[in-house]
Amino acid sequence: MLNIKMMKPFYTLQEGNDLKLVFAYQYFSIIKENEVYQFIPVESNEIRINIQTTQIENLTDIFVFQRGTKIFRVRLFQLLQISDLLDHLQSITSFHVQDVKSGDNSEKSSQEVLHFEKENLHRLIDKALLEGDREQFMSLTEQFKTEEAAH
Template identity: 30%
Template sequence: MLTVKTLKAYRIKVDIDYIYLSVSPPYFTILIEGDEYQFLPIEDKVIKLNRTSKKIENLNAKFAFQKDDEIIYITMTELISMSDFLNQLYLIAKDYYYQNTMEYTAPEIKCIVDELEHLNIKRMIDRALDNRDEAAFYTLLKLL
């Protein structure tokens, strides 16, 4: 049975597309059949995540772990099959992911701007009525 005991990022680097989580020995340990293995930085040391899709990009990465004189290698594909690894990884990276924002097309933007302009004219008509400005009122009515 393979489980993650500890997973913390030693360093987090972010660019426009990716999050790079560097791991180091005291912050990455796993349990195999109850025995604790500590990360050994002789192979890969970075977990690369896509900021938009939230997917792990370096699936071919191989991490080394050591207990006494025994060294074992675990691939990223083996690690991502463990839910506790994915949960801890998400908690580390969640603040760096891009938020889902609504994307609008040009016609939708034009429609939104037109609606805002229409609402603005209505407010200006209300203001003209409050100020008893008859000329402004009739001019603004023609814009509707």
Template identity: 35%
Template sequence: MVTVKLLKPYYIKMNTEYIRIILAYQYFSLFINKKVYHFVPIEGQEILINRKTKQVVNTETKFAFQKGKDIIYLTVKKLTSLADFMDQLEEIIKPYYEKSLVVQKQESQLNDKTELIIKELEVQNIKRLIDKSLDEKDIQTFNMLVKLL
């Protein structure tokens, strides 16, 4: 039986697509058959999470856990099947996910405002062009521009 004793990130990196949880020696350990095994960064050392779906992406990455000379390898897929691992992982990413939602909402509001301003400017430009076509007595351009409004 495998359970999580300790899961703390060494550090966390974030970009627009992913949250990267970097692991180190003293920050991740498991109980495997009632014995404590500590994470060693022999192979994989990060958990990659998609910020939009909140799903772990690198499920095939192998993590090594050591107790004395005994080393056990577990894939991220196996770890994600453990309820306590997923609970702790969700607690770790929760503040980063909430920050990303706030940023996305702000970006969305900014994009909406920008679109509105652009539409207003386009309408103003069409009106100026209509005035110009009237001044130049260009009926064809005038008719085309009126249809755009």
């Protein structure tokens, strides 16, 4: 079993639904058999996560760790299985995942508001027809056509 001693991305980059966690020398270390191994960016240096699905996308990438002349190479999916890496990733990415989910909720709310506004406009048109208010009817139908064209 490996333990993550320290895991701080050198920087994070969000591109759409993808979040890249990029690591450098002193920002990622593991403990293997009571010895600390430092990450070295020889092969892969990033973890890519789809924050919509919270799935890691580069599971086959190889991460290299070094202690003196000893080098330890491990694929990301193996590192996830034999260490507490997932816990560290969740604490790092929680802000980005929450941000995307709240964005989804606000989009749903906006769609609901548009739906209610459209229903209200229909009711006002019906009311103008029942009252025989031609001017109001023409104004509301014009407004309805404008909003339909915008969406």
